[in-house]
Amino acid sequence: MLSLIVFLPLGAAAVLAVLPAIPDRAARWTWVAVALADLALVGVVLAGYESPAEGGLAYEERLRWIPSVGSSYHVGVDGLSLPLVALTAVVFLACAVYALREDRRPRVQAALFLFLQSVCLGVFVAQDLILFFLFFDLSIVGMYFVIAGWGHGNAARSALKFFLYTFLGSLALLLGFIGLYLAAEPHTFDIPELVAAAPLADNPGVGGLVLAAILLGLAIKTPTVPFHTWLPPAHTDAPAIGSAVLAAVLLKLGTYGFVRIAMPALPDAWQAWAWVLITIGVVSVVYGALVALAQTDVKRMIAYTSVNHMGYVVLGVGAAGLVGSAAAREVAVTGAVTQMVSHGLITGALFLLAGVLQERAGTYEMAEYGGLAEPAPRYAALFAVAAFASLGLPAFTGFIAEFQIFAGSIGTTAAAALALPGILITAALFLRALQRLLTGPPQGRAVGFADVGVREGLPIGGLLALALLFGIIPWPLLDLITPGAETVVDLVSR
Amino acid sequence: MTGATGSSDLGVALLWVVVGLPAVVGAVLCLAGRRADRPAPAAAVVTASLALVAAIAVAVLRPETAVPFLPGADFGLAVDALSAIVVPTVVAVTLLVLLSSAAEIDDRPARFSGLMLLFAAAVGVTATATTLPALLFAWEVMGATSFALIGYWWREPDRVSAGTDAFLTTRAADLGLYLAAGAALAGGGSLVLADLPAVAAPWRDVVAAGVLVAGLGKAAQLPFSFWLSRAMQGPSPVSALLHSAAMVAMGGYLLLRTSELLASTGWAATTAAWVGALTALALGAVAVAQRDLKQLLAASTAAQLGYVVLAAGVAGVSGGVAHLVAHASTKALLFLAAGAWLTALGTKQLPALRGAARRGPLVGGTAAVGTLALAGVPPLSLWATKDEVLAVAREQSVALYVVGLAAAAVSAAYAGKVLWVVWRALPADAESGYDTEEEGTRRVHRLQKAPLVVLAAGAAVLGLLVWPPVGEALRQALGEAGASRPGVLELVVSAVLAVAVVLAVARWPLPEPGWAARWLGLGAATEVVAVRPVLRLAEALARFDDRVLDRAVDAAAGLVPRGAGAAARADDRVLDRAVDASAPGTVRTARLTAEIDDVGFDGAVRGVAAGARRLGALARRSQTGQLHHYYVQAAVVLAAALALLLVVTR
Amino acid sequence: MTGDIVFWVLAALAVAAGVAVFSVNSMARATYALAISFVAVGLTLLLFDLQFLGVITVLMMVMEMAIMAIYMIMFMGMNPALMPMSMKHGKGAAMTIAVGTFLVLAAGALFVPWPARRGTPAPDLTVALGEAIMESKMLVMMTVSPVLFATIVAALVLAAPSGRYDRLGDDLRRRSAPARQPEGADR
């Protein structure tokens, strides 16, 4: 079942890629249909999902792959990965609908995005390090072509930078994986086996180095300060749906790696290094928010808020490594995973909204707009809702996540309170942005700005509606995540 | 579903009606946009009416409920003695304000009504929340809707930024609640409000501090008061609801709710009491100095909330809630009156409003009731409720009592100022002062008049909440049966003081010192102490980010010099433009930072880049094309390898 | 004793002739000097009872030097006897490296504690060589044959400017070769 979910888009992508005769219109609708089908399959999985026993997996599949290096095709989901799988399916569907207006090589674009969808799903279901790395690296490749092929501005350069930087991260990750593999006896790349074995527990030096390599890899992908500088140019020059996917799904690959691999497999090193993570988290939160505050370019601003939001996640998972009340740490990890989903929904919507600006008026500079609420009330409403959702307003998932992260991590260490100003600064920057873009008399390029239509409004509104739904009724989501978070906290406390 | 107290299902259902119905209708109205403009006011009023009925019912039924929300922390709602009073009051004021605004707001009424209803729902949840997540949920939604309502006339940038200020200031204080949640989790694991006093020792202080900051921020107490001044940019009905009965009041209400927690720490209660008393005094002085009616009322709100906070600090909850409710009615009345004059006369400047009361006796009369109540003139409500608070305060500290009494005198002064101005004889050239702020209609709609009457009645009689038998019952319910009551002497002293000051104000003009007129310079201080440094830091960091961090990566990767150079130039251009657009001082600071960057970090980074480039060239330089060079190099490498093998032996 | 003297004479001759290769002022003389050096080493082999290999060395090297002389005259069109030359580059570096190499090798020769001799030479060395070639090291000689084959093919490909199709036409039916085509672009 999981394999079907993962490879259905890939198969469709292959068909789209090799058949140049497919008309553009058919390609666009094929994309939507496949994304919809995949989402339906994910829905089936969700419906049939029952939290597995401690440390177990649901929908597990395991096939021989590379037995000589202890690697197998092993997939499965649990409370940590299933929400992200669902998020991926939702975000890609939203992008597919949004891209119905695309007229630049839609067939290739559809193929590329379906390919990306496959690899992103693959990362989230992979239970083998090599499989994980395979999908992880391919996501970089796919995104490179998305930015280079459909971007604007200095797209080639940004794409190159993105590729180089994240590739550096992925190699560091690979080194870490090799270290784990060699430390486990017998050697294996299988994640559950590694988690069970917790290699390097008695070798803090090597354990620290291996964790450092994995952290570096994941931190670049996440990204955290100071490894974030690839993000703003990549976002600025990427197409709207590219940015949405990049922010909503690809960044999660990094943070997901924390909870899936780094924490359970290296509990001792994680505990020893928890303070580093908390520091990185706090700095990312505050730094990301402050730098975002100073931006004049909407998309760059949103990009930096991603640094801020991912900082919350790092803070939450870092706190889990400390000695403290288990309840608080569970809350922190649950919050961190919730934040991944939440950020995916909300920031995805925000980037699509930013994309509308670029399409209509060709610039993201806030100074070029003003009073958009007059000509484009629907756009203004969506933007305002998304902004408030992103700044962590209750009734949206962001609040659920951030409240839990803060309650949990402050409950573990008071130092986490240093990140609190992040919430305030984020609020300030979004309100400033709202003010500059939407309010006041219409001016600059806002004059004659066409309001969003159904094909733009539907995906954006859909993402926000989900954020709202799970913001008001969070327990279905949290019931999914909490057992997984408990397991992770148990494992990391070994 | 239901709590252990066995409250009826009907009660629970009605409680959900109180908070849910306005939320749903409000959301629908907001989403519906212009299509709902026509039916919106009526729908809102009907909704509020239904909610009011339900609110009164739940005040009697006292239901308790919880639904799953976060793990370990349900979304708990309950009506207890405190909220049984506050919830109906808020809903009632909401209804009245909506009625009034039906006549006043003609620009997109659907959105306005929707936001008001959403706000009311949030207040309902805030008042009944039993867990921290639920409280914070509603608390922040209140903040956000207040932003939207203050900035309702979004075409005018000033009003929107006033909303921003309000939201940001209150949110800064809200961080206290996040902190409190974390500390509660660390110190005991329960996020239920009632359990907070039982949190383990060091964490309990953190919880108390967090709650205190959050309460003070929303209640516009010192040092957060200035946001309330900015918030007056919003429409008058908004001020009437948010800045009298609901949002600001909720700050005080939260502290009343958690007075046990405050008291348990030993220091938080005292702090609250003194902040409240000093706010009452200082903001009273600010009110005295105002010439803008709404500004005066705003400062007065903060000052009056000071008594509530004082009450929370001294554990005089019954007096505090009575003052809260009475003040809500009074201040809503005055704001609506101010709004009525604004729409009719186009001004809210006191000098221009001279004799305004004489143009319409109903507005003038109700306003007089309001101002007299505000002044603390017996037998109107605030006279008694205030003394109720002060009596408890005197038990603890005479100094508090004295400050409170002084504040009462000040409140009589500003109330008198308003009273005398509007009831003076209408000057002949009155028209010349009108229409300075908007085009006046010269008439007051009857939908605007009706609520005034109700509210005036409330302002007059809500003092009953402290008098027997209602007062006794209230104290009983709140477990304060033995609390000290004001003696006759105290009542007489405050009554005499109030009347004397009001009369004196009629005779002698009041001083209007600049420091008070500028709201103690709080806004400017915040600008200097917090906003500007943060912005400057943000600019500097952004520059750092582009110049150093980013370029480090560029340099490492950018072995193609052209690309890197072009990008760097682009960076500079974009950045310079960005910086030029901001304040000149910021520019200088940022430039300085950047220079440090250039010399320090960036120099090093460039060195690395140049080194890498040189290495690349060096690597290729070995490939000279001259064969004998290859021979020489091969020989040298082999010799080195041999040396390595011979030197490093195992 | 006689062997020693002969060895030293031959050794001196070999080295001196070797030095002469790069110090005489014409290529022809250099060729002769190289031939002398080889002959000296080949004769040295005889001192070690390696008649077969010694003779082969002498014969092959004399032949090779003759070919070299012919090559220079025929193909490169120069008269080696008449062309004085001093065509060197980087003499300093070359000398440094050569001297360094010699020092390293000599130091190795002198200071390495060479192990003791194991075994004795076979009674008939040539037979032993023949047996080794035909038995234990047969693969060596089996591989040498494709090496020679490859050498012929590769050398012809490189050296011959025109192939059979130039001479005999694309269908190999022409009887006479056409005029030579310019070099460089014929493929």
Place this chain on the structure above:
Amino acid sequence: MTLQTVLLVAAALFSVGLYGAISQQVVVMVMMGLELMLNGVVLAAVGFWWFLSPAPEGQVLVLVVITAMTVEMAMGFAVATLLHRSRNADMTDMAADLSR
């Protein structure tokens, strides 16, 4: 006549050949330097064979080295011819287009 002396002579031949290979410009002269180096190798091989391990492999080694010498020489002539024909050059310095 000891192993050391034989090796010293071989080293001398090898080094002289190396000097020539590096310092000569004309291709054929470079080849002569290489030949001289091989000459040294042959001598060293014989020395080792005689003094250390007089197994038949030693003889085969000498034979292989001589074969290699011839074969390389043949290829050298071919290459020199090609160079002469296609570039009209006989010196290595004149063929230095490919660099960096």
Place this chain on the structure above:
Amino acid sequence: MRPLALLPEICLLVGAVVTLLAGSFLPRERQWVARLITVAALLAAGVSAAVALGGPPRTAMMTTFAVDTGTGILRLVVVAATLLVIGLGVDELAGTKRESETYTLLLLGALGALVMGGTIDLLVLIVGFLLGSIPLYGLIGMVRTPQAAEGVLKTYLLGALFGIVLMLGVTVLYGIGGATAYADLTVGLAGAPAAAVAFGLLGVLAGLLFKAGGVPGHFWVPDATQSAGTTAAAFLTTVPKVGALLAAHRLMTIVPGSVDWPLLVAVLAAVTMTLGNLAAFAQTDVRRLLGWSTVSQVGYLLLPVAVAGGTTAALASLLVYLGGYAVTNLTAFAVVAAVPGRRSVEDYAGLAASSPWLGAALVVSLLSLVGTPPTAVFLGKLSVFTAAWDGGLAWLVVVAAVNTVASLFYYLRWLAPAFRREEPTEPARRPAPYATAAAVLGGIGVLTLGLLVAGIAPMLGTVLVAP
């Protein structure tokens, strides 16, 4: 003796002779018959190699040639690589004057690589070196351009020098070890003086590094790659390396522990990969870029050689990498061969748009050279890194990883223009059909090796068990 154990080698030799003979009598336009003979010989060699693959490890021709899994996979890789070279070269070679000679030399060069990689006797190694080198000279000089002449000159002179160094090394090892067969040398070298062992080892290793194209014997690689014909360039950057590196691995297993050879090889590996990458940065000619890229790849390939004695996984990882590298590199060259008009990186602008299949093959091959999953070289890099780390050279793995990132830069510099939308300035010529097919086939091979290595994995398991 077991000459039949050398059936694949014999097939190649016979094929070479028959090809040359047949070619001598074929009209110019009908040399495809010679090509068929060559392909048949290769296929026969491949089949016989595959048949022999499952057998137990043994030696052939007394103790001079190992017929084990290493040789078996070497044969398959070499045969497959040579077939791919011929496939990508058909467009370039068909109907040229020396087509059949080229095939002959390709067969002989492949035979040389097999002999080098399979032998366990130093004498055969020398002859194998010659057999591997001499056809290369002929192949490089085949196009007879001035550049090619220069390329062949440098290759030849460097080859001669390193051949001499190799023979010197063999001489010394023989002298102190008393034998040339590896089995006897292991015993003989055990108590030998370390300095002499080091000297001899270095000499032999230097010779092998010339064949492999590693520092210090790398100078010829970029020059020859740039100047030779595409077919020859593809061959010389692939097949000889395969043989030489396996030979290096075999050599390392006989060196006693008195010499710290792992460190030497590790340093050489680090220098080689770094130099190759740094030098490739600024290249604009794609052939030269590929030449330098192969130098850097040799650096990675030296990793398992450095830990040849330290971990059992070394050989398996080397073979995996070699196979992956061969297919990948040839795929890249196939793309180059398919569009002979495009020489510089910028010339590739718009390639993906005009021929998407070639674009895809280019992506696959370059990403594989980078080491991105799921390609063949990724698997190679993974196993090589693992083996090196396991063998105690974690620092070298880090160096290799950093180098990998650096290499991405120049591969992308080639890839980026190829995927740029650009209006062709001149009407695009149709890409060469055979080379395109070879490129696509190679690309599929790269992915297949990367994804479905499970099929050959059991065999690698036996390598692990019986080294």
